[in-house]
Amino acid sequence: MRVWMLGFLLGTFAAVISPWLLPLWLSCVVIMVAAAPIWRITALSLLVSGLCLAMALTSLRGAQMLQARLDSTCNAAPAVVTGLISSLPRHTPMQSGQARQRFELRVESIEPSACSGPRTLLLTYYGEQRLQPGERWRFHVTLRRPWGLANPGSFNMQSWYALSGIDGLGTVSARAHRLDDCEACRLRYAAHRLRQHVSAVIERAGLSPLATAVLQAVSVADKSGIDYQKWYLFQQYGINHLLVISGLHVAFVAGLAYLLGRLMCSCLQGYSARAAALPWPEICAVGSASCYVALAGFSVATVRALIMLLCFMLARICGRTSSGFNSLLLAALVVLVLNPLEIVGSGFWLSFGAVAALLWMAQWQRRRGPLGRAVQPHMVMTLLMLPMGAIWLGGSSWVAAPSNMLMVPLTGLLVVPLALLGVLLHGVSESLTLLCWQVAAAPLDIVGPAAALLAERYRLFVPLHATPVAQLLALLGVMVAVMPWAARYRPGIAALFLPLLLGRAASSEMPTLDVLDVGQGSAVVFRAGNRALLYDTGGGSPSGPNLAASVVLPWLRAAGVTRLDTLVISHEDLDHSAGASTVVDAMEVVHWLAGEPRGVRARGCRTGQAWSWPGDIRFHILSPVGTEEGNDASCVLFIHAPGMRALLAGDIGVGQERALISYWRSALAADVLLVGHHGSLTSTSQAWLNWVSPSLAIVGAGYASRFGHPHPTVIQRLRRAGIKVRETALTGAITVRPGATGTLELRYHRDGLQPWWM
Numbered sequence: 001m002r003v004w005m006l007g008f009l010l011g012t013f014a015a016v017i018s019p020w021l022l023p024l025w026l027s028c029v030v031i032m033v034a035a036a037p038i039w040r041i042t043a044l045s046l047l048v049s050g051l052c053l054a055m056a057l058t059s060l061r062g063a064q065m066l067q068a069r070l071d072s073t074c075n076a077a078p079a080v081v082t083g084l085i086s087s088l089p090r091h092t093p094m095q096s097g098q099a100r101q102r103f104e105l106r107v108e109s110i111e112p113s114a115c116s117g118p119r120t121l122l123l124t125y126y127g128e129q130r131l132q133p134g135e136r137w138r139f140h141v142t143l144r145r146p147w148g149l150a151n152p153g154s155f156n157m158q159s160w161y162a163l164s165g166i167d168g169l170g171t172v173s174a175r176a177h178r179l180d181d182c183e184a185c186r187l188r189y190a191a192h193r194l195r196q197h198v199s200a201v202i203e204r205a206g207l208s209p210l211a212t213a214v215l216q217a218v219s220v221a222d223k224s225g226i227d228y229q230k231w232y233l234f235q236q237y238g239i240n241h242l243l244v245i246s247g248l249h250v251a252f253v254a255g256l257a258y259l260l261g262r263l264m265c266s267c268l269q270g271y272s273a274r275a276a277a278l279p280w281p282e283i284c285a286v287g288s289a290s291c292y293v294a295l296a297g298f299s300v301a302t303v304r305a306l307i308m309l310l311c312f313m314l315a316r317i318c319g320r321t322s323s324g325f326n327s328l329l330l331a332a333l334v335v336l337v338l339n340p341l342e343i344v345g346s347g348f349w350l351s352f353g354a355v356a357a358l359l360w361m362a363q364w365q366r367r368r369g370p371l372g373r374a375v376q377p378h379m380v381m382t383l384l385m386l387p388m389g390a391i392w393l394g395g396s397s398w399v400a401a402p403s404n405m406l407m408v409p410l411t412g413l414l415v416v417p418l419a420l421l422g423v424l425l426h427g428v429s430e431s432l433t434l435l436c437w438q439v440a441a442a443p444l445d446i447v448g449p450a451a452a453l454l455a456e457r458y459r460l461f462v463p464l465h466a467t468p469v470a471q472l473l474a475l476l477g478v479m480v481a482v483m484p485w486a487a488r489y490r491p492g493i494a495a496l497f498l499p500l501l502l503g504r505a506a507s508s509e510m511p512t513l514d515v516l517d518v519g520q521g522s523a524v525v526f527r528a529g530n531r532a533l534l535y536d537t538g539g540g541s542p543s544g545p546n547l548a549a550s551v552v553l554p555w556l557r558a559a560g561v562t563r564l565d566t567l568v569i570s571h572e573d574l575d576h577s578a579g580a581s582t583v584v585d586a587m588e589v590v591h592w593l594a595g596e597p598r599g600v601r602a603r604g605c606r607t608g609q610a611w612s613w614p615g616d617i618r619f620h621i622l623s624p625v626g627t628e629e630g631n632d633a634s635c636v637l638f639i640h641a642p643g644m645r646a647l648l649a650g651d652i653g654v655g656q657e658r659a660l661i662s663y664w665r666s667a668l669a670a671d672v673l674l675v676g677h678h679g680s681l682t683s684t685s686q687a688w689l690n691w692v693s694p695s696l697a698i699v700g701a702g703y704a705s706r707f708g709h710p711h712p713t714v715i716q717r718l719r720r721a722g723i724k725v726r727e728t729a730l731t732g733a734i735t736v737r738p739g740a741t742g743t744l745e746l747r748y749h750r751d752g753l754q755p756w757w758m
Helices: 002-017 024-034 043-068 157-163 183-188 190-203 209-220 228-236 247-268 280-295 300-317 324-338 340-344 346-364 370-392 400-425 430-457 468-481 484-502 547-558 580-586 654-668 686-692 712-720
Strands: 078-085 090-093 099-111 120-125 136-144 168-172 395-397 461-463 508-515 524-529 531-535 563-569 588-594 610-613 617-623 636-641 644-648 672-674 696-699 724-727 734-738 744-748
Touching (some): 002 043, 024 043, 078 120, 099 136, 190 209, 190 280, 209 430, 247 280, 247 346, 280 300, 340 346, 370 400, 395 400, 468 484, 563 580, 617 654, 636 654, 686 712, 712 724
Parallel strands (some): 563 588, 644 672, 696 724
Antiparallel strands (some): 078 099, 090 099, 099 120, 636 644
């Protein structure tokens, strides 16, 4: 059976990463092939059977998913959507003072009917009315396909949309209309309404912001209070998994309920032997965990944890106490049957990987004292998170082991039980409810400020990016480190982690220009030899989440860049400059130039500035003179390298283009042009194109941009001039290198065979 389940896992993985789905008729044939081992059972036939069945089921499920996805013809189209709010709205305060609410809408109807495929939309609402789960609404929205930024080394948002069952996105563009509710609908989403009520009560309890956010997160999975700073703080210590209700939290609740079940059995012994013989510990564990998962909104992580628990408890009831790995495989199989795309999610690998590592450790470590049994799991998890963190999180915390040894028991034995006890007592006694939450908040209020102070002074999170070979060697190191004879070979085992910890040095002998996909903004990296220049950092918030943290820095680390020779910020618009401080704080920056250096530790860009690198690499600042303001103050950078000339124009308008033409004239000629102001109609005049005369024009703008970038007139103007046009929104990150024949060599991140769900 284990062989068949392994085949099923392999088949699911193969079908999910495949560019194609099996047609319906072929899926039926494959299912018949999968049934063949019934007549002749061998290990190979079982493996093939599981593989074939998984591929067929994934193809059938995938066809349904693609059929429900918003059609490309409806992208950026206005529509009227009617449906039920099917999730807990997530509230985010905006700088304007307005609140943003994001929620899932279970679609009943969409007008026009040509856009009526999606079943679930993820909508963004900026209105003042507080939305509630189970309510029926009619929204005027602007629809978008579930699309995401595409860059090496960064989070794949498209995979998250697909995994979460999001068929389309939308922004509410006009007044929303509340419709009459149906009683059945309110009952259907009663758990979500309870979650929202509990979250609101915790918010009014008068606790500190940190304690409020943590209690909301661990009680009802409401992460509205977990802002960027809090998430970043927990990440520094390797304990941000405590903020997401997952297997660890479900295991805590199930473990406490299991102990209560055993106590119940002891109490029943004197009254009824028959009643005491029932598996009360397992029943209590599963029942309590199920209620907790419902309170968490049946999120993907909690459902996955509940399935794992069900499989393990079922094994105990059946007397299969030694079938840990079989139970784990069965749980993975059930999860993938329900949603095959789970296999490309980080949560699947992190949760199942953690349990597998603990089971592996338990096989080899049977003679440990109490201290060893308490410490070793955290040490194993710390080692495991080195390769797993490099693959999925971009790094790991070097203080994760002591942090988890403190916070896991504190959260599991105090914070979570008291938070849930407060939920149970709500409506019975408000004073007892408040007391529970205050006691749960007390250790958080003590630990939180001290942790924040240390995180400010020391860099606790270590970025890790290495080759797949280095990651596999580190995983092998984790496996052998727990074996009894490992102590004799510590230097050899430690050597298995060195390729991962040392990373890889940046080396690009050929001049390379990388235009990253940062949506409505710009971020360009130029590399030659072991040197690197970054032009702009993408958008976001200077003090909060920004694309420098989520895209630019992961890309630089994946490329082996740990030091920037030059950082150029074209001007102070946030879509260009938001991540400047994030980059400077994260890595060494030798020179920092800015078109508008007000309030930053940078020198101003001025016409005539120039510098060079070895290998005949030259840089020239063409603008500004110093009197310009706004977009025209953009730092215009010309890069001259053997086989490639690139002109990065920032956001300059037509007037500044004329000024540059009159001064620089033929010196503007370039092979690559970063189109000014994201392709806006206010830039990229015909005269500008005549003098620059590029063979390639790259547009950095958002997908289905609400600003209308790039403007169709600008695209037509470029194409009429015979210029090859590429948009990062469509191609993902673009890499440009000099070709062997004097032409430019291009590579796109979305190139090649993409999985069918992309």
